[in-house]
Amino acid sequence: MATFCMQALGCEVSAIHTVNYSNHVAYKQFKGRKTTPEEVADLWAGLRNARLDNFDMLLSGYCPSAALVEQVGLIARELKSRSYAKPGSFFWVLDPVMGDNGRMYVAEETVPAYKSLLKDADLILPNQFEAELLSDVKIRDLASMKQAITRLHQTYGVPHVLITSIRLPATAANTPTQAEVDLATTAKLSIIGSTATSDMKPRLFRITVPALAVFFSGTGDMFASLMVARLRQAAQDAHLLDKPSWRSPDEVSAPDVPLARAAEKVLASMHAALKDTAEHYEAAAKKWTEEGQGERKSGKGDEASEEKDTQRHLALTRAAEVRVVRNMKALVSPPNLGSFKAQAVDAETHGDADGDI
Amino acid sequence: MATFCMQALGCEVSAIHTVNYSNHVAYKQFKGRKTTPEEVADLWAGLRNARLDNFDMLLSGYCPSAALVEQVGLIARELKSRSYAKPGSFFWVLDPVMGDNGRMYVAEETVPAYKSLLKDADLILPNQFEAELLSDVKIRDLASMKQAITRLHQTYGVPHVLITSIRLPATAANTPTQAEVDLATTAKLSIIGSTATSDMKPRLFRITVPALAVFFSGTGDMFASLMVARLRQAAQDAHLLDKPSWRSPDEVSAPDVPLARAAEKVLASMHAALKDTAEHYEAAAKKWTEEGQGERKSGKGDEASEEKDTQRHLALTRAAEVRVVRNMKALVSPPNLGSFKAQAVDAETHGDADGDI
Numbered sequence: 010m011a012t013f014c015m016q017a018l019g020c021e022v023s024a025i026h027t028v029n030y031s032n033h034v035a036y037k038q039f040k041g042r043k044t045t046p047e048e049v050a051d052l053w054a055g056l057r058n059a060r061l062d063n064f065d066m067l068l069s070g071y072c073p074s075a076a077l078v079e080q081v082g083l084i085a086r087e088l089k090s091r092s093y094a095k096p097g098s099f100f101w102v103l104d105p106v107m108g109d110n111g112r113m114y115v116a117e118e119t120v121p122a123y124k125s126l127l128k129d130a131d132l133i134l135p136n137q138f139e140a141e142l143l144s145d146v147k148i149r150d151l152a153s154m155k156q157a158i159t160r161l162h163q164t165y166g167v168p169h170v171l172i173t174s175i176r177l178p179a180t181a182a183n184t185p186t187q188a189e190v191d192l193a194t195t196a197k198l199s200i201i202g203s204t205a206t207s208d209m210k211p212r213l214f215r216i217t218v219p220a221l222a223v224f225f226s227g228t229g230d231m232f233a234s235l236m237v238a239r240l241r242q243a244a245q246d247a248h249l250l251d252k253p254s255w256r257s258p259d260e261v262s263a264p265d266v267p268l269a270r271a272a273e274k275v276l277a278s279m280h281a282a283l284k285d286t287a288e289h290y291e292a293a294a295k296k297w298t299e300e301g302q303g304e305r306k307s308g309k310g311d312e313a314s315e316e317k318d319t320q321r322h323l324a325l326t327r328a329a330e331v332r333v334v335r336n337m338k339a340l341v342s343p344p345n346l347g348s349f350k351a352q353a354v355d356a357e358t359h360g361d362a363d364g365d366i
Numbered sequence: 367m368a369t370f371c372m373q374a375l376g377c378e379v380s381a382i383h384t385v386n387y388s389n390h391v392a393y394k395q396f397k398g399r400k401t402t403p404e405e406v407a408d409l410w411a412g413l414r415n416a417r418l419d420n421f422d423m424l425l426s427g428y429c430p431s432a433a434l435v436e437q438v439g440l441i442a443r444e445l446k447s448r449s450y451a452k453p454g455s456f457f458w459v460l461d462p463v464m465g466d467n468g469r470m471y472v473a474e475e476t477v478p479a480y481k482s483l484l485k486d487a488d489l490i491l492p493n494q495f496e497a498e499l500l501s502d503v504k505i506r507d508l509a510s511m512k513q514a515i516t517r518l519h520q521t522y523g524v525p526h527v528l529i530t531s532i533r534l535p536a537t538a539a540n541t542p543t544q545a546e547v548d549l550a551t552t553a554k555l556s557i558i559g560s561t562a563t564s565d566m567k568p569r570l571f572r573i574t575v576p577a578l579a580v581f582f583s584g585t586g587d588m589f590a591s592l593m594v595a596r597l598r599q600a601a602q603d604a605h606l607l608d609k610p611s612w613r614s615p616d617e618v619s620a621p622d623v624p625l626a627r628a629a630e631k632v633l634a635s636m637h638a639a640l641k642d643t644a645e646h647y648e649a650a651a652k653k654w655t656e657e658g659q660g661e662r663k664s665g666k667g668d669e670a671s672e673e674k675d676t677q678r679h680l681a682l683t684r685a686a687e688v689r690v691v692r693n694m695k696a697l698v699s700p701p702n703l704g705s706f707k708a709q710a711v712d713a714e715t716h717g718d719a720d721g722d723i
Contacts, residue, residue: 012369013370013373016370016373016691017694019691019692019694020691021691021692022691026386029383029386029409030409030412031408031409031410031411031412031413031415031416031418032412032413032416032418036416036418038412038415038416039412039416040408040409040411040412040415041405041408041409041412042405042408048398048399051388051397051398051399052386052387052388052397052398053388054388054397055387055388055389055395055396055397055398056388056389058388058395058397059388059389059393059395059396059680059683059684060677060680060681060684061388061389061393061684320417323416323417324417326416327416327417327418334373334376334377334378334379335376335378337374337376
């Protein structure tokens with residue numbers, strides 16, 4: 010997912026795989042192996058020895074263990090330290106993949122491992138749960154969201170923060186159930202981002218997008234990889250590529266920072282690709298529902314029905330695979346870009362009852 | 367290389383890596399590891415268990431050991447046997463990567479391993495040396511070329527054969543030196559292909575392309591992967607997707623078979639991408655030549671000069687990396703397609719002194 014998305018937008022990519030599985034885990038079964046930290050170190054040494062290590066950007070993602078997080082951190086810090094002599098020449102996008110919806114899916118020890126790396130990251134892309142783990146702030150409303158982002162800027166020195174898949178309960182009455190959260194059935198999703206000012210104050214913007222009623226795997230990697238390509242373009246457009254961390258001058262307002270410009274394009278591309286995938290998924294789901302009804306009428310046994318459930322799960326998980334190759338055009342030319350406008354966020358005036366983010 | 371080329375042409379790709387190296391071996395140094403046959407079997411089992419194994423095509427490439435060739439063969443034969451009930455529903459493109467220019471770069475035992483798999487392959491893509499290893503015919507001229515292809519059709523039952531990077535000595539006087547062969551300085555390269563008739567007679571065509579004076583790595587994988595996508599399109603255009611091995615009726619002449627149509631597009635795309643890469647390479651080579659002359663004048667020592675030679679080799683090897691992402695447009699829309707026309711070949715009438723292939 011990540012490699013293709015970056016290549017589709019013109020990046021030459023060297024990929025070091027942190028796991029090598031037959032399929033993603035939403036299938037509830039997979040084969041293959043994790044890459045060991047030693048193997049990652051070895052591959053990096055090979056790239057360095059062959060002088061193939063002059064990267065403009067690094068995207069780091071899923072690492073199942075703290076040891077792997079630390080190994081990836083060593084690579085990132087090596088690249089980062091070389092860029093000190095030439096500001097802006099290297100940019101690290103760190104996606105601190107740890108969990109979602111209150112549940113961790115990597116080892117607990119990755120949390121402190123990621124925290125110790127944050128000072129060298131240029132942009133982090135946590136979801137709401139991961140932002141809570143990194144900032145130690147429980148995000149309940151806009152005010153606590155701002156508090157979490159401020160802490161990531163000020164305590165950890167991260168210049169750019171973008172929090173994905175935000176679901177703030179509007180009121181206690183319409184708090185989504187777990188099933189609703191799993192299916193992303195909330196009608197709107199927000200992302201909230203911030204590029205810190207020179208005194209590390211947040212510059213908050215948000216983009217609200219229509220949510221689709223399907224659980225897609227890999228959208229985190231899709232978002233992160235498209236951001237890599239789009240952020241560099243936006244920073245180039247703003248003549249910031251020779252500035253440390255491509256940070257905008259203080260007079261630039263929140264919705265005008267390259268982070269916001271890039272996120273608009275990424276969300277427009279993703280919405281088009283996901284909408285196409287959702288249509289494909291709905292057709293597959295309808296077929297399975299009709300077959301299921303037919304079989305309940307014919308009174309098939311428990312064992313056959315259990316096998317049928319497995320088949321259904323596998324088929325629908327596959328149908329929900331983001332149709333990224335077929336939608337390459339939408340990646341390259343984001344459709345309906347005007348519908349994905351970044352808006353400035355002022356946490357103080359809206360308060361914690363702001364239901365529309 | 368292969369994954370990206372297929373994705374660029376719209377294929378959804380599942381890649382099982384047979385090696386996982388930091389870089390290709392032309393750098394003369396690399397790190398990383400080979401995938402074991404057990405790991406390949408495991409990943410395949412994972413795909414099968416998750417019902418992700420309904421592939422339309424398989425491209426198999428570099429396998430460093432005979433055991434790995436055999437494991438890949440097991441996967442291919444499993445897929446092939448399922449297609450018996452539905453002719454044309456699976457197509458195996460086998461690239462028997464073993465060596466080039468008279469030198470093997472995998473284990474000797476891969477030769478019999480590949481031979482035993484040929485009966486299930488739909489298309490094989492050997493270079494001239496690999497065609498000799500598989501057919502046991504020494505290719506010296508057009509007549510022996512035809513003999514080799516005939517044997518691959520008749521003894522091994524391979525319906526489609528395409529021989530890449532052909533260098534037939536025109537006369538003894540202008541036989542290229544090894545250095546010339548390495549640098550592909552011969553002004554023209556040919557590929558010769560054949561789709562067998564129903565009685566396994568060859569239908570020979572050739573396409574001649576201008577050669578570029580640079581050694582590129584990965585062009586074999588580029589050719590094979592683009593062929594996968596283009597051959598399916600050409601077979602679809604010819605309404606052959608429900609025919610065994612997408613074989614054309616006997617009345618179709620050699621230059622009109624889908625294999626020829628596909629190869630024309632692939633070579634046009636490749637020529638554009640390689641020409642752009644060659645220009646990039648020439649600029650890098652010029653820079654290194656100028657620096658080298660400056661240093662010889664300043665009389666630097668042997669050790670520094672040896673290190674400089676290594677740096678030069680690494681830099682030029684990198685400069686020769688095919689610029690495939692930047693040339694995606696040429697992959698999708700082959701430029702100057704008219705210059706890459708397949709021509710019928712008649713070995714009998716031309717004889718062994720035909721210098722222009």
